[in-house]
Amino acid sequence: AQKITQxxxxxxVQEKEAVxxxxxxxxxxxxxxxxxxxxxxxxxxxxxxxxxxxDQQNATEGxxxxxxxxxxxxxxxxxxxxxxxxxxxxxxxxxxxxxxAQKLVFGQGTRLTINP
Amino acid sequence: DxxxxxxxxxxxxxxxxxxxxxxSPRSGDLSxxxxxxxxxxxxxxxxxxxxxxxxxKGNILERFSAQQFPDLHSELxxxxxxxxxxxxxxxxxxxxxxxxxxxxxxxxxxxxxxx
Numbered sequence: 001a002q003k004i005t006q007x008x009x010x011x012x013v014q015e016k017e018a019v020x021x022x023x024x025x026x027x028x029x030x031x032x033x034x035x036x037x038x039x040x041x042x043x044x045x046x047x048x049x050x051x052x053x054x055d056q057q058n059a060t061e062g063x064x065x066x067x068x069x070x071x072x073x074x075x076x077x078x079x080x081x082x083x084x085x086x087x088x089x090x091x092x093x094x095x096x097x098x099x100x101a102q103k104l105v106f107g108q109g110t111r112l113t114i115n116p
Numbered sequence: 117d118x119x120x121x122x123x124x125x126x127x128x129x130x131x132x133x134x135x136x137x138x139x140s141p142r143s144g145d146l147s148x149x150x151x152x153x154x155x156x157x158x159x160x161x162x163x164x165x166x167x168x169x170x171x172x173k174g175n176i177l178e179r180f181s182a183q184q185f186p187d188l189h190s191e192l193x194x195x196x197x198x199x200x201x202x203x204x205x206x207x208x209x210x211x212x213x214x215x216x217x218x219x220x221x222x223x224x225x226x227x228x229x230x231x
Contacts, residue, residue, distance in 0.1 A: 035219065043204060044118075045222035091159065095218075102210070103149065103161035103174055104220060 003027065004092050006107035013082050014115050020067070021077040021110045023092030032096045034075040035104065036066070039089040048090075051075055079112075087114045119143065120223035122207050128229045134195040137226045139207030141188055147171070147210045148190040149220060150182055154203040165190055166212075197230045204228075 005024045013019045025034065036048040051059045051066045059066040067076040079086055089111050093104040119142035129135055141148050150162040161174035165184035176182075179197075184190040194201060204227050208220040 033218075037222070043227070044224045045206060045208075046118075047219055047221060050219055093159075102147070102218065102220075103164060103172055104151075104159075104208075105161070106159040108158050 003105045004094055004107035006090075006092055006110050008110045009108070010111045010113070012113045012115060015084060016081055018078060018080045019082050019086075019112065021079075021090050021092075021112065023075045023077065023107060025073050025075060025092075025094050027073075027094065027096055029096040032094055034066070034068070035093045035095070036064070036075075036077045037091045037093060038086075039091065039109070041088070045091070049077065082114050084114050084116060087112060118221040118223065120207060120209050120221055122205075122223035122226050124226060125224065126227045126229075128231065129197060130231055131197055131199060133197050133230075134193065135197065135228065137192040137194070137205055137207075137228075139190045139192070139209075139223055141190070141207075141209030142221055145209035145211055145221075146188065147212065147218075148184055148188070149208040149210070150176075150190070150192050151206040151208065151222075152203045153206060153225075154200075159206075162192070194228070199230050202228055202230045 032053045034051045038046045049061045049064045051068045063080045065078045089109045091109045092107045121140045123138045146167045149164045153159045162176040164172040182192045204225045206225045207223045210218045210220045
């Protein structure tokens with residue numbers, strides 16, 4: 001079963017606009033963490049933002065915020081005031097539980113293109 | 117710069133050969149993870165080490181093996197290479213390996229091409 005689903009293979013947005021990248025997840029573990037990573041064309045994976053399953057507030061990091069809707073099992077990434085440098089692949093990932101394997105399970109990614 | 121280093125950046129080799137990928141975690145991190153990113157499989161977890169001990173295994177082939185040394189650097193060994201092993205191999209590290217909220221920081225990756 002797909003644990004992380006990113007339904008938008010590609011998105012095109014005008015510079016300075018806000019953009020929302022969708023992510024839904026599937027888990028029966030009450031304790032989990034959700035992460036977003038950015039992968040520019042150079043290939044590295046850059047950590048952006050984290051949301052814990054018990055967090056009461058939506059996570060924010062600069063221009064990045066996470067729209068966490070626990071009942072709907074969604075964790076959408078919102079990028080405000082997009083910039084040309086935001087063009088990249090974006091991956092949503094989940095880690096379950098406090099013990100045992102702490103592997104990240106990734107979605108298929110969304111390729112974001114910012115147009116000038 | 118995440119603080120995780122990986123060498124080499126690029127590797128081109130032939131089928132049937134064996135290669136070793138090396139990773140140094142961020143200073144102070146005890147856990148090292150290996151991931152494979154390929155076009156058809158996406159990003160897949162291979163294996164995790166914590167303070168020198170194997171902690172978890174994912175979809176790692178028997179032809180692949182890894183270890184973490186006393187200085188905490190890790191090596192991923194890929195043998196009897198096949199064309200399908202061509203991929204971007206990432207190493208990531210985290211502080212203690214505990215907790216669902218512990219962030220993993222990724223290295224720049226090693227791009228392996230098997231011809």
